[in-house]
Amino acid sequence: MSTPLRIVEPQHLTGAALLDAITGFVSRFIVFPNEHCAPMLALWYAHTHAAEHFYVTPRLVISSAEPGSGKTLVIEVGQYLVAKPEMVLNASTPAVFRMVANNGPISLLWDEVDAIFTSNGGTNEDLRAMLNAGYKRTASVARCVGDSHSVQRFPVYSPVALVGLAGGMPPTITTRAITIHMRRKKRTEKAEEFRERVVQRDAEPLRDGLSEWIGSVAESVGEAEPTMPPGVANRSREIWEPLLAIADAAGGHWPTTARKACAHFVQEAEQVPVTTGVRLLADLRTIFTDRNTDRLATVDILAALADLDEAPWGDINGPGRPIDARRLARELALYRVAPGPIRIGGQITKGYVTQPTKNQEGLADAWSRYLSDDQNSDNEGDSWEH
Structure with missing residues (x-):
């Protein structure tokens, strides 16, 4: 079992060292299907601290064929690393709209989200619209409010992680997302048991360091136009641009590591027909x-x-x-x-x-x-x- 990482003075760590530490931290508790998942998550968690500087925030989809594959752990651990976390299970449409509208970009970490998209009722259509549109900074949803039915536009731009069973989310979401297909770990694969107090304690200096470092580079990464791996264009380029910009700002091995992850996830997405x-x-x-x-x-x-x-x-x-x-x-x-x-x-x-x-x-x-x-x-x- 790895020794828990302690960071006493996070401000003294470089961006690359912070991303390395976060990669190692999430790998303590989660067995991933491949080596690209933890670095990608480190970058996704990091981008939430600068979301207002990006035009697009990529959706994060965590799926699996069966329950008990570690999907929920990704957001349970992630809530202590992202900016302004909001764990969501069964929130009402008005509540979610107002959480985003009143607090600016927040990190919505949504469990069992497949129920939203498989429901035959019409009450979830507003939530679908928010999740579909809210990956772009300029997005808003117009609604009539109050006795006068005046039109109010709700900003809906926010980072969102969606956890659910495979096949439960439509292409309008998956084509805007980076998707990890989790698998149940083998008996020979070991991970540290999730204990909230331990995770919160050890994650706190990491999140503080990440917030401080991202704050120092937020404007530059928001304006960056990072070079894409061959074949990555259009929607894929759009959703990977924030993560590659952060990797380039971190330096070290991260520009290469991030582009390998990008190529992997884009290729994996293209191999699977979505309709x-x-x-x-x-x-x-x-x-x-x-x-x-x-x-x-x-x-x-x-x-x-x-x-x-x-x-x-x-x-x-x-x-x-x-x-x-x-x-x-x-x-x-x-x-x-x-x-x-x-x-x-x-x-x-x-x-x-x-x-x-x-x-x-x-x-x-x-x-x-x-x-x-x-x-x-x-x-x-x-x-x-x-």
Whole structure:
């Protein structure tokens, strides 16, 4: 067991040393699935102390396939390291709005958040809107308040960590987030038991040191435009920019460590289709590629989809009810792809093509827009989010 870290004079530590200490601290209590998680968390915790200086605050999603995987520990430990922590379990919509509006950017640490997104009721729509929009500094939500129903705009920008079971959060959140998929630790993997008094005591000098150091570099990191790893652009660039800016300000090994973590999490996110439609496009590309053809009849596509190992299409309409022509057409219509008459072996039948024709759009355009170059359905079945 590692010796608890003590920091008597946190102001004497460099940024790199503070981030090292926080990485080691969280690793005392949590067994992570890979070596990139703890450094990323150290940077995310750090960015909450300068959130008002960034245009974007990346959502942090902590998920797992099963309970008991250590998800909640990430925010239980993190509450003693972030700025203005607010642990949330079942808060009302007005309460959350006012917490953020009255206290500026706060660190919302939200447990069991999957219940918000899986609920069929309409009472959670305002919370969804806040979580979706509030990752940008300029975001606000307009509401009618009081007897006069006057319009009031509530600022909703705040760092947010969301804890829940895998598959419980929509793409509108996950595409704005850095996601750790936690796993239950093996019997051979050991971690120090979480004791609140111990964590609070040992974290206090770390948070004080972090707050002081971040305060000294906040304006410069807020204006920084850090270099991204190859292939990191658009939304991924946007959510990683604050963390890489902090890593560059810390110096030492942190610019390299942070970019390795960035490349890992971005690549991991791109390997997992986040919607039914993207999964369907990926599986169709596999089928067309394996058969080395530019056209297939609908009946042959349906049979091939149903036969794919570890794919959902054999039961997509219920147990024993595979995908049918109507469901296939409805899903692909979202990507401006439609079936049409095609000629195969001298016979006219209804089907799909890869390249556009006079009568129909081809699949290749949708593939180029929504799939990465190496995205394939062969290894995506276990991690597909329904």
